[in-house]
Amino acid sequence: MALIACGECGRAVSDKAEFCVGCGAPLKTHSGIDLVPVNSKVTPPTRAQLRRRALLALSALGLGVVLAGPFGRHLGNARVAAFLAALLIIAGLCAVLVLLVHAAANRR
Known part of the structure; x- marks a missing residue:
């Protein structure tokens, strides 16, 4: 079991958990795809x-x-x-x- 950070609140939760124990945000679907969108830090071209x-x-x-x-x-x-x-x-x-x-x- 590994600990991952919740995408909503940042709390450390198990990688096997379906929901964050801190905020209740869904962590992944049954297929193993992460539901929390990752913010892109790519800046638009000048x-x-x-x-x-x-x-x-x-x-x-x-x-x-x-x-x-x-x-x-x-x-x-x-x-x-x-x-x-x-x-x-x-x-x-x-x-x-x-x-x-x-x-x-x-x-x-």
Whole structure:
């Protein structure tokens, strides 16, 4: 038997207990999943970090478009250029979508 801290009141309770003896908060479900949410200490990114990430995402997207265009056809292996272009375009679009979702979530 090990002692764990209650997520609500901080009191030491048995890891086998279903409820805290101090405050009555549920400690875990019958499946063993902890019900007490853990507070995240992750700080949201700053404006400078978001700008840098957006620039990187748009750069990847732009490089993919350039490789897919006439410039990519002049490279030695057009098949490799097409693959890299598709990969960069997909990565750039994914990064832009992640940034948009993250920005929308931070507005709430």
